[in-house]
Amino acid sequence: SQDLATAAQSAKNGQSIGGRYVELFPSTAADREISRLKSGTKPGAGATGGGMGAMGAMGGMFDPGFGDPSALMAAAAPAAAFGGGGAVVRMRGLPYSCTPHDVVQFFAPEFELGIDQISLPAGADGRPSGQGTVTFADRDEAARAIASKNRQYLGSRYVELSEEGGYGGFG
Secondary structure, X not given: OHHHHHHHHHHHOOOEEOOEEOOOOOOOXXXXXXXXXXXXXXXXXXXXXXXXXXXXXXXXXXXXXXXXHHHHHHHOHHHHOOOOOOEEEEEEOOOOOOOHHHHHHHHOOOOOOOHHHEEOOEOOOOOEOOEEEEEEOOHHHHHHHHHHHOOEEEOOEEEEEEEOOOOOOOO
């Protein structure tokens, strides 16, 4: 509950873990998605922190049990739409004005996507991050999308595509 999260933050903020000073901050689902993208954690993997916040420092440790776990699950919704069997492709370099519809058009006509397969999280300041994810039905489709669309232009920006959570291939 929110009361439990607030109490935990009040009780633990400013304490040390292993000799390291820790500050706790409330976070939104968008904050957690940005942290997940930066850390390379796969959607729904139950991240326990990591990544860099908007100010270049840790944006606050979190645990799926801290605060509202449904918000964390909402951030991983695109992968859940495929029952966990989908393959997630990370997009970087998106125009800040990019919408999910723009991403659908970017991959068309080779790939038929729905808006629910696209995640374009905002940064900690609420503005677009220039990053996103697309969940494809399977790894083969995701690999074909990367092969055909990586470094192609969306508007005036070229978009880099990579396998979510790794830099290698899908093999």
